[in-house]
Amino acid sequence: xxxxxxxYSDACATEIVVVPPTFLERVVPQQEFAAWIARARxxxxxxxxxxxxxxxxxxxxxxxxxVNGVPEAEDITEEVFVGALQTVSGLRATEEASFLAWLxxxxxxxxxxxLRRQYRRPTEPLDPEAEIGDPSPTPExxxxxxxxxRSVRAALAELSAEQxxxxxxxxxxxxxxxxxxxxxxxSSGAINQLQHRALQALGRVLDRVKA
Amino acid sequence: MDQSIADILETCCQHLARGESIETCxxxxxxxxxxxxxxxxxxxxxxxxxxxxxxxxxxxxxxRFRRTVATVRASQPASGSGxxxxxxxxxxxxxxxxxxxxxxxxxxxxxDNTLPDNPLYTVKQAQExxxxxxxxxxxxxxxxEMKFANQRLQxxxxxxxxxxxPAVLRPLAVQMVAATTLATQQVGQxxxxxxxxxxxxxxxxxxxxxxxxxxxxxxxNKEVAATARQLLGQIQADERSVGMGSLG
Numbered sequence: 001x002x003x004x005x006x007x008y009s010d011a012c013a014t015e016i017v018v019v020p021p022t023f024l025e026r027v028v029p030q031q032e033f034a035a036w037i038a039r040a041r042x043x044x045x046x047x048x049x050x051x052x053x054x055x056x057x058x059x060x061x062x063x064x065x066x067v068n069g070v071p072e073a074e075d076i077t078e079e080v081f082v083g084a085l086q087t088v089s090g091l092r093a094t095e096e097a098s099f100l101a102w103l104x105x106x107x108x109x110x111x112x113x114x115l116r117r118q119y120r121r122p123t124e125p126l127d128p129e130a131e132i133g134d135p136s137p138t139p140e141x142x143x144x145x146x147x148x149x150r151s152v153r154a155a156l157a158e159l160s161a162e163q164x165x166x167x168x169x170x171x172x173x174x175x176x177x178x179x180x181x182x183x184x185x186x187s188s189g190a191i192n193q194l195q196h197r198a199l200q201a202l203g204r205v206l207d208r209v210k211a
Numbered sequence: 212m213d214q215s216i217a218d219i220l221e222t223c224c225q226h227l228a229r230g231e232s233i234e235t236c237x238x239x240x241x242x243x244x245x246x247x248x249x250x251x252x253x254x255x256x257x258x259x260x261x262x263x264x265x266x267x268x269x270x271x272x273x274x275r276f277r278r279t280v281a282t283v284r285a286s287q288p289a290s291g292s293g294x295x296x297x298x299x300x301x302x303x304x305x306x307x308x309x310x311x312x313x314x315x316x317x318x319x320x321x322x323d324n325t326l327p328d329n330p331l332y333t334v335k336q337a338q339e340x341x342x343x344x345x346x347x348x349x350x351x352x353x354x355x356e357m358k359f360a361n362q363r364l365q366x367x368x369x370x371x372x373x374x375x376x377p378a379v380l381r382p383l384a385v386q387m388v389a390a391t392t393l394a395t396q397q398v399g400q401x402x403x404x405x406x407x408x409x410x411x412x413x414x415x416x417x418x419x420x421x422x423x424x425x426x427x428x429x430x431x432n433k434e435v436a437a438t439a440r441q442l443l444g445q446i447q448a449d450e451r452s453v454g455m456g457s458l459g
Contacts, residue, residue: 043284045277052276057263065260074268075403081276085283086348149259156260171257174228177221195224196217199250202257 034094041088051099052081058173059103065172066111068150076114080107097182104165104183155205163198170195216243223247224254275402282349282400326370327382350405353397356390357412360420363387367423377434384427384435387420388442395449410453417450 039047059080064073083106093099156164162184169180170191177188184191223236233251237244264272325332339359346355363386370379394416398409424446427439 043280045280045284048280049277052273056269056273060264060269061261064262064264070265073262074264074272077264078272078275078403079405082279082348082350085280145259148256152256152260167257168260170224171254172260172262174261176225192217192221196220196250199220199253199257203249203253206253206256 030095033096033099037091037093037099041091043085043088048085054096055100055103056081058100059107061173062104062107062168063111065168066153066156067114068153072114076107076110079110083110097179101183101185151206151209152202155202155209158205159198159201162194163201166191166194167198167202216246219243220247220250220254223251227251227254228258279349279400279402324369326366326373326375327379328375349397349400350409353394353401353409353413356394356397357409357416360387360390360394360416363390364416364419364423377432377438380427380435381438384424384438384442388424388445391416391420392445392449395452399452414450414453417446417453421446421450 036047036050040051056077060073060077063076063080064070067073067076080103084103087106091099091102093102156167159167165184166180169175169183170177175183177191180186181188181191186194219240223233223240226236227233233247233255236251237247240247325335342355343352346352363383367380367383367387370383391413394413398406398413401409421443424439424443427435428443430436430439
């Protein structure tokens with residue numbers, strides 16, 4: 001278990017979760033995507049089906065990286081798509097990256113609403129095994145992992161919005177630099193720099209919390 | 212120097228994602244060992260944020276979303292053409308301007324406490340029409356219709372206290388039940404926590420409305436009693452929708 005940011009061991013190296021870049025699993029031609037969006041604006045069911053299948057795992061990962069608890073992530077992900085349906089008439093995107101950026105913006109708002117509600121009515125998950133990002137085999141390991149994921153998630157909240165987004169894109173969604181750059185509207189070089197600063201900042205926060 | 216370590220860090224992160232060890236990266240970049248030794252374990256921890264949806268949930272969510280798209284699509288008014296379509300498109304901006312202008316003179320506020328026998332009641336109705344047009348999504352529409360139904364219920368109680376007759380009570384009761392029925396239909400299109408929450412609000416509203424209508428049903432005024440009996444049937448149908456599970 002990598003309990004601190006400076007805790008380096010072989011055990012830490014074996015904890016790596018290999019995240020496939022989901023968007024590369026199914027490359028959609030640009031023109032086709034633009035046509036889906038145009039049809040989605042007039043509530044074409046097939047177009048929404050395509051867009052949903054293309055974006056759903058990414059939106060779920062995005063939301064799950066920001067909230068504690070699987071049920072919360074599931075509910076918010078569904079709310080994001082209902083929100084998208086309600087506001088699609090105003091969508092200006094014509095390509096997948098800007099479509100995803102739009103969905104992530106809706107997701108950020110939904111997560112913020114959720115966190116505000118949670119702040120007013122704090123709750124603890126009943127079952128530590130229900131924690132997101134928790135494939136460990138034993139209950140003890142599950143609890144330890146859940147604690148660690150929770151602490152990383154809490155530390156993320158203290159980063160700047162840009163730093164937080166780059167960590168989520170690169171590590172929770174598994175985007176490469178080009179993809180993260182397209183969604184965040186930056187250059188690949190800027191993503192490299194941002195990732196470096198974000199990991200430094202995340203390490204500082206985790207160390208401070210640990211201390 | 213910063214550019215260099217940022218690029219090296221990115222390369223190492225890519226290698227880690229492919230399953231290589233931290234030690235391999237450190238050995239490949241000995242001059243940046245200290246910085247990499249600090250940052251790569253954080254990158255490993257950040258990867259633990261990645262989580263894929265449960266396939267069973269994902270399939271259910273997709274089915275629910277398909278239903279939502281179909282429902283929203285079906286509820287869209289057919290786009291009008293010719294003069295009628297043009298007038299329909301004009302209706303919303305005109306209504307907004309009317310309500311904004313009236314609210315500037317304080318009329319909408321004054322209309323808040325009116326009953327149907329007051330000329331200002333039409334201002335309140337115009338406000339509600341604008342709110343209906345501007346509200347999107349089943350959750351918001353259900354909440355809005357429940358709010359209107361509750362307002363009609365309050366108006367019925369006020370009308371009774373003031374001894375108003377069927378000319379006031381009957382339209383209020385009809386509007387109350389119409390709003391409740393619309394709310395019930397919208398709640399039926401929701402899912403998850405918002406659905407549970409909305410059903411939680413809808414049930415006591417239905418009970419209160421039923422009590423009010425049952426009181427009317429015992430009224431000596433035949434007109435009011437007949438209307439109440441008819442509306443009670445609708446409220447009971449709405450209640451069954453909630454109780455039978457299509458909503459709940």
